[in-house]
Amino acid sequence: MRKLWENKVSRRRLIGGAAATGAALPVLHGLVPHEGLHGQEAEAAGEHIAERHAAHRGAGHIGGVGSVDARTNGFDPHEILRDFDEGTLRGGVREWEIVAEEKEIEVAPGVRYAAWAYNGRVPGPTLRAREGDRLRIRFTNGSSHPHTMHFHGIHRAAEDGVPRIGPGNILPGESTVYDFDATPFGLHLYHCHSTPLAEHIAKGLYGAFVIDPKDGRPPADELVMVMNGFDTNFDRSNEVYGVNTVAFAYMDEPIRVKRDELVRIYLVNVLEFDFVNSFHIHANFFDYFPTGTRLEPRDFTDTVVLGQGERGILELRFPYPGKYMFHAHVSEFAELGWMGFFEVTD
Numbered sequence: 631m632r633k634l635w636e637n638k639v640s641r642r643r644l645i646g647g648a649a650a651t652g653a654a655l656p657v658l659h660g661l662v663p664h665e666g667l668h669g670q671e672a673e674a675a676g677e678h679i680a681e682r683h684a685a686h687r688g689a690g691h692i693g694g695v696g697s698v699d700a701r702t703n704g705f706d707p708h709e710i711l712r713d714f715d716e717g718t719l720r721g722g723v724r725e726w727e728i729v730a731e732e733k734e735i736e737v738a739p740g741v742r743y744a745a746w747a748y749n750g751r752v753p754g755p756t757l758r759a760r761e762g763d764r765l766r767i768r769f770t771n772g773s774s775h776p777h778t779m780h781f782h783g784i785h786r787a788a789e790d791g792v793p794r795i796g797p798g799n800i801l802p803g804e805s806t807v808y809d810f811d812a813t814p815f816g817l818h819l820y821h822c823h824s825t826p827l828a829e830h831i832a833k834g835l836y837g838a839f840v841i842d843p844k845d846g847r848p849p850a851d852e853l854v855m856v857m858n859g860f861d862t863n864f865d866r867s868n869e870v871y872g873v874n875t876v877a878f879a880y881m882d883e884p885i886r887v888k889r890d891e892l893v894r895i896y897l898v899n900v901l902e903f904d905f906v907n908s909f910h911i912h913a914n915f916f917d918y919f920p921t922g923t924r925l926e927p928r929d930f931t932d933t934v935v936l937g938q939g940e941r942g943i944l945e946l947r948f949p950y951p952g953k954y955m956f957h958a959h960v961s962e963f964a965e966l967g968w969m970g971f972f973e974v975t976d
């Protein structure tokens with residue numbers, strides 16, 4: 631316990647000190663390789679990051695931490711934003727094939743993480759259905775640990791994807807089918823529910839699950855943002871934070887949106903080890919629909935705070951062109967990767 635407490639304190643003190651000098655971002659370089667990795671690997675990664683860091687100092691841009699090659703990971707946070715998987719309709723049933731597997735991913739430049747992934751991505755595919763659809767998800771466990779798929783929604787106990795109920799834990803090499811109706815409409819999530827639960831979620835087995843209302847929502851530029859984090863040194867506290875996994879992905883390359891166009895953000899918090907996460911937009915306000923289960927917004931605000939597993943839909947328009955920051959208002963998370971920009975053009 632003492633070690634854990636010291637880690638937290640040292641991490642926070644480092645960040646606080648760096649923020650005070652206006653040099654918060656380089657903390658990621660100093661912090662992650664040393665606390666996050668061990669032995670030779672740590673030295674190699676440390677040198678690697680130091681090189682990249684030196685190269686970027688000259689560039690002088692705030693997110694100057696190098697970049698993660700999407701080809702190495704096999705998924706791109708920019709593509710995940712607008713990638714909705716509506717499955718395949720067969721005989722009136724919407725079907726998906728999902729495979730859990732072990733996969734090493736890069737979560738910040740030079741920082742690798744031994745993840746568990748649904749269909750090779752973290753977060754897993756954004757599954758999208760319409761209220762009342764019959765859903766059938768064929769799940770195969772291609773990893774060496776037992777896993778499940780637990781969907782938020784209203785369904786029978788046997789379809790709930792928890793150990794010892796219905797098919798229970800799906801053992802390595804085995805498959806099952808989850809079969810239920812899409813209800814209620816809103817923004818939900820799915821995740822593994824095997825134990826230890828925090829580990830199975832933190833390793834990357836989660837994804838957004840959108841159920842559209844029967845009559846749909848107004849047309850918009852729709853974006854999925856899954857707020858997550860990575861405990862790279864297994865101390866049950868995260869060293870890297872982001873949206874759709876890669877730290878600073880949208881700092882390095884802003885999310886491009888059109889002036890005055892309706893933007894709809896499906897925001898999910900799957901963070902483990904931290905009780906809350908948040909989303910704050912600069913120079914703008916949004917309508918907020920908690921869990922997306924009502925068609926009228928509850929709030930008109932610029933910041934929302936979400937607990938673990940909480941999610942909501944944000945709708946906004948950008949009236950002016952330019953670059954607008956968005957980030958966790960938990961400053962520590964922002965400085966460890968959870969910040970980005972929208973770039974608004976005519």
Ligand SMILES: [Cu+2]
Pocket residue numbers: 776777778822823824830831835
């Ligand atoms: Cu699992």
